[in-house]
Amino acid sequence: MSLIFNKPLTEIIKDRYSVRNYEDKALPKNLTEEIENYISKVDNPFKVKVRIHLIKKDTYKDVIKLGTYGVIKGANYYLVSACEKEEFALEALGYTLEKVILYCTSLGLGTVWLGGTFSKGEYAKAINLKENEILPIVSPVGYEGGKKSLLASLMADHKNKRKSYSEIFFYEDFNTPLSSEVAGEYSEALEMVRLAPSAMNKQPWRIVKVKDDLHIYNSGKIDMNKIDIGIALCHLNLYMNEKGISGEFKVTNPNIESKYKYVISWIRNK
Incomplete structure (x- = not known):
């Protein structure tokens, strides 16, 4: 590390x-x-x-x-x-x-x-x-x-008010919440994402784990939510880099049925 x-x-x-x-x-x-x-x-x-x-x-x-x-x-x-x-x-x-x-x-x-x-x-x-x-x-x-x-x-900070793991992280599709146990070695990385600051603590990021890849979606409707997504991606990428988990952001087509807007994917290097 x-x-x-x-x-x-x-x-x-x-x-x-x-x-x-x-x-x-x-x-x-x-x-x-x-x-x-x-x-x-x-x-x-x-x-x-x-x-x-x-x-x-x-x-x-x-x-x-x-x-x-x-x-x-x-x-x-x-x-x-x-x-x-x-x-x-x-x-x-x-x-x-x-x-x-x-x-x-x-x-x-x-x-x-x-x-x-x-x-x-x-x-x-x-x-x-x-x-x-x-x-x-x-x-x-x-x-x-x-x-x-x-x-x-x-406007006191509500730093402890965060959505639960199962509300924002999913396994293979949006019908299956992701537990920290199933997240495996990504568990702590996603916890760092969960702790990221966001406008009004809305936490607009939604992440689907499929095999070794993470697909990131935006549930927000305003431009500020795009900044929030960037903050979350920063936490994710810095954690992976520090732990020596090799991967990169790519725009792919994960073919996951969703009501959210697809943003980008973190693809693990093989």
């Missing part, structure tokens, strides 16, 4: 939770440099370009108002993500930003996905958003601290 971060991925995934109140102080320069260096090298399996910037709020205080409508308190740094409008762009953005967020978690920093509660136009100015790009997500990053705002308290 070869660690991806400074400790096992399973620990980092379990350590991550939504942080909405931060210490109102600057991060050490060496820490921001580490994050920026990681961002410069981060990739995704979809071969889609995703731009991620670590921006310091104080840098723009005299020209741009980077707001979060009262949801976030004390944050001075934000991860701002953008991509062009193309196939698999939102899945790639979810995958790539989650990889950076997990890295920040490994450094002891807090984050939270923000999809609608931020002033998009102002953040777009901060990263010089291009005409053909979209900016659907930002995340504050920093050390947790201070008192939560009233709005943040009302």
Whole structure:
């Protein structure tokens, strides 16, 4: 086993939770440099370009108002993500930003996905958003601290509210729920997927195990759910890579009758 971060991925995934109140102080320069260096090298399996910037709020205080409508308190740094409008762009953005967020978690920093509660136009100015790009997500990053705002308290994290294994994972078709016992060596990988964050904790991913392959479907109806799928795929792929289980994402035709939209498959290398 070869660690991806400074400790096992399973620990980092379990350590991550939504942080909405931060210490109102600057991060050490060496820490921001580490994050920026990681961002410069981060990739995704979809071969889609995703731009991620670590921006310091104080840098723009005299020209741009980077707001979060009262949801976030004390944050001075934000991860701002953008991509062009193309196939698999939102899945790639979810995958790539989650990889950076997990890295920040490994450094002891807090984050939270923000999809609608931020002033998009102002953040777009901060990263010089291009005409053909979209900016659907930002995340504050920093050390947790201070008192939560009233709005943040009302939006308290529900990290323990997750669908059961049998609700989202299936065996050979959608009529047969998959148990962790039948999942075998994929059991923990799928548990890491189950723990992935998603908009309103909807967990839109549905996965069908057929022999050694995993077919991923989307039960959601909005674009944000595509980002959720990307986050789940990040957890799945990073786990497989860390455990040395060889496979890759491919668009196939699994021929499984479904009311959900097929996205992609993780195919184990023979």
